[in-house]
Amino acid sequence: MTAAPADAPALPDDVLLRVEHLTMRFGGLVAVDDVSFDVKRADITALIGPNGAGKTTVFNCVTGFYKPTVGRLTLKKSAGESWLLERLRDHQIARRAGVARTFQNIRLFGGMTALENLLVAQHAPLMAASGMTILGVLGAPGFARAERAAIEKAKGWLERIGLIERADDPAADLPYGDQRRLEIARAMCTEPVLLCLDEPAAGLNPRESAELNDLLRSIRADDGVAVLLIEHDMSVVMEISDHVVVLDYGKKIADGSPQAVREDPKVIAAYLGVEDEEVEEVEREIEAAEGGPA
Amino acid sequence: MTAPLASPLPHALKDAAITALIAFGLAAPMMGLVTVQVGGDLALEQHWDRVAWAVGIVFVGRLILNLTLWRPGRVRTKLAVSPKLEARLMKLARWLAPAAVVIAIALPFLPGIERYQIDLGILVLTYVMLGWGLNIVVGLAGLLDLGYVAFYAVGAYSYALLAQYFGLSFWLCLPLAGLLAAFWGVLLGFPVLRLRGDYLAIVTLAFGEIIRIVLLNWYWFTGGPNGITNVPRPSFFGIADFVSGKDGFAAMFGLKFSGLHRIIFLYYLILALALITNYVVIRLRRLPIGRAWEALREDEIACRSLGVNTVNTKLTAFALGAMFAGFAGSFFATRQGFISPESFTFIESALILAIVVLGGMGSQFGVAIAALVMIGGFELFREFKDYRMIVFGLVMVLIMxxxxxxxxxxxxxxxxxxxxxxxxxxxxQEGHG
Incomplete structure (x- = not known):
């Protein structure tokens, strides 16, 4: 593994990911405009905002699916290992930097079993153990050992998300809530340091939502993995996140604890929405807070 | 819903009349008017009786269908295999596959098997092997490849040219042909990495044609349309040739010389090659690379989010698929003793792809059955030369x-x-990408 890029900035120890001046343009459209924020190592960070605010674009930049137009994304994996995510290709971000993600519309391998899904996530270590396939074809004992270990790990995760009984069923056959949890487990099988979840609670009932909260807390506490999530369900955001970043029209409008964000008049205006007759009043408040109109 | 319907007759009659009109429009110029040569002139002969027959058949047929099968409100029974039958078939397949291998091994010594049948067996096994090779690309990785025959050609020409210019033996050229074909597989893989579905199919199709046209026009090197004659026949593992005389295979093993020995040897050679292909593909499926291929077929974006290098995964699929085609190609060259670009036309690619699709993408056993039915059936109905293509198309439509x-x-x-x-x-997911 290559060492950290020489020009990677030094981050404080508790910061895992620093996003600086992230801007993403699609032709004339500025989807994300100069957004900066930190994701702390021990936090569940929520990225919220109205539809079209640029949340998923930020996500896609962090996970390498888009190359940002401007900006720097520094990930400090450990004390001696930092990565500049905007310089890595998408699969390298998952494999080397340790950023795993899920998708808004679940992207499981539907025709493969739950167990197989978790094994694909361990592709990189298994591939190395199979000696780029050559040793594997010959049936080397080292590979058999690695595969057993991978299956054990997958089993552990299936037990944790309560799907061990359905390990041999195709993923597309699972109920929606189980698919969501399986996708999270699959992302976790890549051994990430940062787990990015795109609307994990979408379409879940209150009970499933509560289970998800427990799972995310346990991922942070037991696995020591930081979580960055996009969420519309305010009950989830307010309950589990330690840090909330609010976007509106591609700009960051608030950044802080859930409590602070909830009381921020700009957030109330932009995100939670106001009655039509209150708009002017709220705008006056905002201007007063900013010290006059821009 | 079984709401009482008005008599279906008026509608059925109207529909049949419209169909008959269309049939008349088609039949009148094509069947009714025939040009014949009278002396030096061209005359027009009229056959309105034929047209009347055609229109009548269409009208009555359509009317009957409208009143029976296509009757409005008729509950359609779905044409499908029940899961129970499916499970039973799967169980049967588990027994059938080893049985098929045993029959294949014993085939040359079964009573009533002559040279023709063994030749046919060789042909079928060649396509089984090609089908299994293409199965990696299409069935597992889900990359629609319409130019697979290009790699078959590369394999065949590799052996023929290496033998012609450097006098290398078949046993040395067999692995070389596989490697060269794999190299060309990677070469094709690079430009098509970003393409999916239809676009991928078009580029692979073009690639297949490019290879054929280069072979056709590179006259001084490949012999162009004349092909390469006298491609050396394989020896018995480099020990003895299949010739009469005291150095030949027959004399060495104390047998009476027979031309059949070489045919039987070729049969076992392709059987072994096909079984090796099968073994490797089954093995690869259970390795991380095989799972990555299938994951790629299911969802490429999810693959990338999990750290799977999709570039390498696609390239290995192309390379390995091409490698087996290369082996099959060099076998083809040594069996035929003569190759020309004509053997590597698009129809061959289509045939191999049809075998994979009909057999069931990703299923080794299905591909073998499909190859047997398609190639064997094709040969079996050789007498009905004009109709076999029609029957063939019909069978394919029915299966689909x-x-x-x-x-x-x-x-x-x-x-x-x-x-x-x-x-x-x-x-x-089906292989579309």
């Missing part, structure tokens, strides 16, 4: 209606915890 995902459509998981359950084909 009845079993749109091929004969064996279910997928067996590559790994299991407690119980290996077949996964219904309806859940498995």
């Amino acid at each position: 209606v009845w079993r749109p995902r091929g004969l064996v459509s279910s997928r067996t998981p590559s790994v299991f915890l407690k119980e290996k359950k077949a996964i219904s084909g309806a859940l498995v």
